[in-house]
Amino acid sequence: MATARNISRFWEWGRKIICVGRNYADHAKELKNAVPTEPILFLKPPSAYVKEGSPILVPLYTSDLHHEVELGVVIGKGGTSIPQADAMEHVAGYALCLDMTARDIQDQCKSKGLPWTMAKAFNTSCPVSEFIPKENIPDPSDVKLWLKVNDQLRQSGCTSQMIFSIPFLISYISDFITLEEGDLILTGTPKGVSAVQEHDELQAGIEDVLTMTFKVNRLEL
Ligand SMILES: O=C(O)/C=C/C(=O)CC(=O)C(=O)O
Numbered sequence: 001m002a003t004a005r006n007i008s009r010f011w012e013w014g015r016k017i018i019c020v021g022r023n024y025a026d027h028a029k030e031l032k033n034a035v036p037t038e039p040i041l042f043l044k045p046p047s048a049y050v051k052e053g054s055p056i057l058v059p060l061y062t063s064d065l066h067h068e069v070e071l072g073v074v075i076g077k078g079g080t081s082i083p084q085a086d087a088m089e090h091v092a093g094y095a096l097c098l099d100m101t102a103r104d105i106q107d108q109c110k111s112k113g114l115p116w117t118m119a120k121a122f123n124t125s126c127p128v129s130e131f132i133p134k135e136n137i138p139d140p141s142d143v144k145l146w147l148k149v150n151d152q153l154r155q156s157g158c159t160s161q162m163i164f165s166i167p168f169l170i171s172y173i174s175d176f177i178t179l180e181e182g183d184l185i186l187t188g189t190p191k192g193v194s195a196v197q198e199h200d201e202l203q204a205g206i207e208d209v210l211t212m213t214f215k216v217n218r219l220e221l
């Protein structure tokens, strides 16, 4: 008999991870990019997930791995062409997420006009916290996020700074990618992204909600 899947373990479901890029003007500017007029999207595979207790692995081909702290939205009810007014009914909850990015590889991809897959979608590129039920974040448009590397504050931002809101993103994405229960949307990072090294400890948090900690290791051959 099939057992019911539990949304609080969404990372085990094998669903897609849809990421929004340059959704904070301060981050777009720090990397010398234009502020977008439409959402910029890319994907990570489910093999990108890593949970606390397991390390973030630096791919062998990068020497500039960056952290990006982001609010993740966990989809509870799937849909296509979801109206913005109904979008929040499709949210089961949230997760604190890191969009680990091989910045040197991303820069190479950008200059060659190639997709960002090697820079963004490698194993362990999506560290995630525990599932946060929707009720625990009554106003997702006013959530304070922070990230420290070895106890030094690197990122501090608020979802109120997002260019495209969560309801808008859900509606926009669902117009051409059907959203399914268990999908995760990464909503973009505020400024302060920087490089991490082997043996670093990353600590990130959502103010008044939760914190999470990850060690960085280099992938062994
Ligand atoms: O365009 C760039 O140089 C970099 C963009 C990103 O990495 C976008 C994000 O992932 C983000 O803004 O969160």
Ligand SMILES: [Mg+2]
Pocket (backbone or CB within 6 Å): 019, 020, 021, 068, 070, 099, 186, 188, 189
């Ligand atoms: Mg990102």
